[in-house]
Amino acid sequence: MRSIAVFNQKGGSGKTTTTVSLSAAIAEYGRRVLVVDMDPQGTATNWFGIKDAGRGIADIFISVRSLVELVRPTAVMGVNLVPASTWLLGAEKVLSWEVGTVQIFSKTMTSLPHGQWDYLIVDCPPALGILTANALIGVEEVLIPIEAHHLALPSVDRVITSVESLRNHLNPELRITGILACRVDSRTRHSKNIVQELRSRFGDLVFKVEIRENVRLAEAPSQGQPITLYDSQCTGARDYRDLAHEIMAGEGEGHGS
Ligand SMILES: Nc1ncnc2c1ncn2[C@@H]1O[C@H](COP(=O)(O)OP(=O)(O)OP(=O)(O)O)[C@@H](O)[C@H]1O
Ligand SMILES: [Mg+2]
Secondary structure, three states: OEEEEEOOOOOOOOHHHHHHHHHHHHHHOOOOEEEEEOOOOOHHHHHOOOOOOOOOOHHHHHOOOOHHHHOEEOOOOOEEEEOOOOHHHHHHHHOOOOHHHHOHHHHHHHHOOOOOOOEEEEEOOOOOOHHHHHHHHHOOEEEEEEEOOHHHHHHHHHHHHHHHHHHHHOOOOOEEEEEEEEOEOOOOHHHHHHHHHHHHHHHHHEOOOOOEOOHHHHHHHHHOOOHHHHOOOOHHHHHHHHHHHHHHOOOOOOOOO
C-alpha cells in the first residue's frame, strides 16, 4: 500500500481538493483507496457527504481505538474514509510533543489489514502541528499542492525543510511524491510565470500535470460528490485523472527524493 500525506502549511493551497479528487480518480482506475481526514475542519469528510462523523480519527488519540475500527464506506466506489470532526481540536490540545505522541498514527496504521487498500491518502490541516506530524511520520510520501500564486512559493521550501528534518529523525522512509501546481490560470502570464519558476526551482519534483482553475471543482463540495462524479468531463476531473495516472506510474518504485 502506498501512503501519501497531502500537505502544505499554507491555508487554501488545494490540499482537500487534491485529496478528494485524486482519491476518486485513482479509484476509477480500479485501485482501492482509504482517505484519512486529519483536519479538524472536516472539509474532506463533508465533501464525501458524511454528516455524522462522530469523533472519527480523534478516537485514535483520545480513546486508543485502532484506525481500522474507524473506517467508513463512502458513496464512491473503491473509496473508504476515516472521518474527522471538531473532536480533533480537543485531541490536539491535550497531546504534547513527545516521541510516543507523534507516532500514534503510525502505530495504529498497522491495524489495517494487509492488502485491503492500495492507497492511503491523508488530508492534513494547514499547520505543522501534532496532527500533521502524526501524518508525516506514518506515511511514506508527501504530495505538496501549491496555489499557482507568487506568495505561495516560500511555503514549498518550508514543507521541504520539514520533510528533511522528519526524514533525519523520525521517518527515514519519507519522500516527496511531487509538487502540484493548482489553480493554474493558463490565460494569464502571471500564472504561467509562477509555474515556470516552480519548474526551474524544483525541476522533476514538480508534476508534469497542472491543475487548472475550474469552477466545477469549487462547486463539487457542496454537492457532496468528488469531481469525477459531479462533472465527469470537466477540466478539473480530467486534470485529476491525469494526476492519478502520473502517480500510479510510480507504483513499485521509489520516485521523487
Ligand atoms: N483547481 C481549482 N479551481 C477552482 N477552485 C479551486 C481549485 N482548487 C481549489 N479550489 C478552491 O480553493 C479553495 C481552497 O481549496 P482547498 O480547500 O482544497 O485548500 P486547502 O489547502 O485544503 O485549504 P485549508 O488549508 O483550509 O485546508 C476552495 O474554495 C476550493 O474550492
Ligand atoms: Mg483543507
